[in-house]
Amino acid sequence: MNEKCRVSGKRLIEVIDFGEQPLGNGFLKQEQFGEEYFFNMRVGFCEESGLLQLFDQPSPEAMFHEEYAFFSSTSTEMSKHFKSWAKSVATSSDTKNPLVIEIGCNDGIFLENFVNTNIRTIGIEPSENVANIAKSKGVMVENSFMNIPLAEALLSEHGSADYITAANVICHIPNILELAKCIDILLSDNGKFIFEEPYLGDIIQKCAYDQIYDEHVFLFSCISVKNLFNKLDLELIDAQPQVTHGGSMRYTIGRKGFNDVSDNAKKILENEYSMGLNKIESMLRLSENIKQSKNKLVEILENLKSGGSQVCGYAATSKSTTILNYCNIGPDLIQCIYDTTPLKQGKFSPGMHIPITDWKEFNLNMPDYTFLFAWNHLKEIMAKERAYTSQGRKWITHIPTVQIS
Numbered sequence: 001m002n003e004k005c006r007v008s009g010k011r012l013i014e015v016i017d018f019g020e021q022p023l024g025n026g027f028l029k030q031e032q033f034g035e036e037y038f039f040n041m042r043v044g045f046c047e048e049s050g051l052l053q054l055f056d057q058p059s060p061e062a063m064f065h066e067e068y069a070f071f072s073s074t075s076t077e078m079s080k081h082f083k084s085w086a087k088s089v090a091t092s093s094d095t096k097n098p099l100v101i102e103i104g105c106n107d108g109i110f111l112e113n114f115v116n117t118n119i120r121t122i123g124i125e126p127s128e129n130v131a132n133i134a135k136s137k138g139v140m141v142e143n144s145f146m147n148i149p150l151a152e153a154l155l156s157e158h159g160s161a162d163y164i165t166a167a168n169v170i171c172h173i174p175n176i177l178e179l180a181k182c183i184d185i186l187l188s189d190n191g192k193f194i195f196e197e198p199y200l201g202d203i204i205q206k207c208a209y210d211q212i213y214d215e216h217v218f219l220f221s222c223i224s225v226k227n228l229f230n231k232l233d234l235e236l237i238d239a240q241p242q243v244t245h246g247g248s249m250r251y252t253i254g255r256k257g258f259n260d261v262s263d264n265a266k267k268i269l270e271n272e273y274s275m276g277l278n279k280i281e282s283m284l285r286l287s288e289n290i291k292q293s294k295n296k297l298v299e300i301l302e303n304l305k306s307g308g309s310q311v312c313g314y315a316a317t318s319k320s321t322t323i324l325n326y327c328n329i330g331p332d333l334i335q336c337i338y339d340t341t342p343l344k345q346g347k348f349s350p351g352m353h354i355p356i357t358d359w360k361e362f363n364l365n366m367p368d369y370t371f372l373f374a375w376n377h378l379k380e381i382m383a384k385e386r387a388y389t390s391q392g393r394k395w396i397t398h399i400p401t402v403q404i405s
Contacts, residue, residue, distance in 0.1 A: 002056050005046035006176050006217075007228050012044030012055060013280050016209075016287040018326045022350035023058060024213035024318030029347055038351070041322075043212060050223035050278040052200055057174060057217050077380050079109060081244055082167070086113035089163055089194075093119070098162035101154065101186060103146050103179075103195075104169030108134030115139065122154065146173070151182040160188035166195040168245060171218045176228065183253065184232045193234070193253040200224075200277060202247025206400040209290045209326075210319035210373075211246070221277045222269045225251050238262040239269075246376035246399065294327050296402040301333040304369055311396070312367040313337035314381065315374035316344050316356045323373070323398070325351040334371060338362040363387055369404065371396040 005012055021041040028036060042055040089100060090113075098119050105111050105123025107130045114121045115138040123141040125131040131143045144150055154161075164183055173179045183193045198211045200221040211219065218224075226236040237259040238252035249268075276282040304311050313320065316339040323329065330352040337349060340359040347356050362370075366388065372395050374381060382389070389395070394404050 003044075005044075005049050005051060006053060006174065007049040007051055007224075007231070008046050010046050010048050012046055012053070013283075014055075015043045015045050015052065015280075015283045016290060017042045018212070018322065020351075021214065021325050022321060024215055024321040024350065026321075026350040027316065027344045027347040027356060028350065030353075033348075033353060036351070039214070041212070041214065045280055045283045047278060047280055049227050050221060051228070052219040052224075052283060054212075054214075054217050058214050077377060078244065081242075082110040083113055085165075085167075086110055089165070090114070090117065090119060093162060095162050099158055099160070100163045100165065101161045103164065103166040104172070105134050105139065105141060106130045108137040108139040108141075110165065110167065111139045112137040120158070122158065124150070146179060146182055148178060148182060148185065151185040155186055160191065161186045162188055162191050164191070164193045168197060168248075170195050171197045171220060172215045174217050176218065177231070180229060180232055180234070183229075184234060187234075187255065189255055190258055191254070192237075194250060195253075196242055196244065196248045196250045198245050199241070199247050199249040201249075201272065201275065204275075204277075204282065204286050206247065207286070207289045207293050208246055208399055209286075209293070210317075210322045210398075213318055213322045215318065220249070220251070221272050222249065222251070222265065223272050223278050225253075226269065229253050235259075236261070236265055239265045241268075244376070293398060293402055297323075297398055298327050298329070300396065300402060300404065301329060301371075305333055309368040310335060311369045311371065312357075312362075312365075313354065313371045313373055314362070314385075315339055315372070315377070316341070316349060317373045320373035321350045324349060324354065328352075330354060335367070337373070338370075366391055366393060369394045369396055371398075375399045 003011055018041040020038045022036055022038050039058055044055050045052050100119055101122045102111055103124045105125045111121045111123050123134055123139050124146050125141050126145045128143055131141045134141050187193055197220045200219045203211050203219060222239050229235055233256050234253050235256050237254045240250040242248040242250050311334050313334050316337045331354050334354055336355045336357045338357050338359045344356045345358045375397055396404055
């Protein structure tokens with residue numbers, strides 16, 4: 001059992017215990033119920049590193065495998081986001097044939113934008129099923145976890161990288177110091193490591209506790225990112241807030257002495273210190289807000305059940321796993337969850353075993369109330385489901401507060 005910060009080595013202070021949790025993306029068949037994996041999901045904080053993190057997590061091999069259930073390209077908004085990001089990388093490079101390495105390339109949603117251009121790309125992706133989709137798009141993929149031997153092999157074969165990118169991936173990597181060393185090995189003198197992650201400041205402000213699940217070992221702030229990379233010949237040089245995943249931050253890391261730190265990064269750091277994102281008191285307030293949100297949600301669902309209303313869920317997200325298991329919400333309160341991912345349909349939600357139903361049946365069944373688990377895609381989903389709302393049906397959301405609308 002781990003009790004220490006993975007960056008500073010200091011003892012973690014417990015913030016909240018979510019109890020026994022299954023794999024966030026561990027959607028399963030009925031015959032697999034008896035062999036389902038659970039772990040105690042405790043969250044701790046280190047004031048020295050400023051890093052909110054899980055005490056323990058399942059092995060990476062248990063989470064990222066040939067049946068990994070998350071495909072980035074299922075969201076049109078995310079496809080637009082990555083296309084825009086790729087364009088900014090392409091236009092900012094002054095190298096003739098720049099090398100872009102993406103850690104956790106998933107189904108190639110980002111790197112496919114560079115196919116048939118002068119930009120060389122390599123994707124790192126341990127989950128074989130999504131890696132194969134990326135390869136089918138013409139993306140070169142190393143079907144592996146990122147580690148020092150791989151970084152050294154890539155450097156030897158392809159040279160140093162002009163850009164290393166990652167999106168909602170770095171928070172998945174338990175050995176974060178090894179990852180930082182991999183960046184140090186691969187990055188050219190003028191290179192940039194650019195990565196996006198759910199932002200701790202937004203999580204606290206919105207009480208978005210469902211961003212905490214098995215894959216999200218870390219919840220970053222500019223303070224914690226700065227402290228992490230300062231341990232090597234690297235530093236935080238820019239930070240840009242993003243709307244993706246309900247509030248993310250795009251961090252840019254460069255080599256010390258080769259870049260100026262942007263005014264934006266300085267301003268965000270100053271704001272974080274004023275918010276107390278480096279203090280345990282702020283994390284304990286988050287813990288209390290999480291408990292209040294849980295109690296309110298359960299009260300609403302139980303009242304709807306008592307009144308005979310039909311309640312279903314929308315989008316079988318990995319985030320929903322934390323909510324359902326922490327709040328002990330099962331098929332008695334939410335009858336099914338509608339989802340567009342074929343790999344999830346016909347299976348059951350991790351832990352609470354709520355049936356996952358084909359999204360095509362959503363507007364046929366028209367449940368009285370629908371819990372929107374994919375709240376970070378609210379705008380896209382509301383536009384898509386106008387017919388449901390026009391029939392007087394109601395949505396349940398829990399961010400930033402639990403409400404029916």
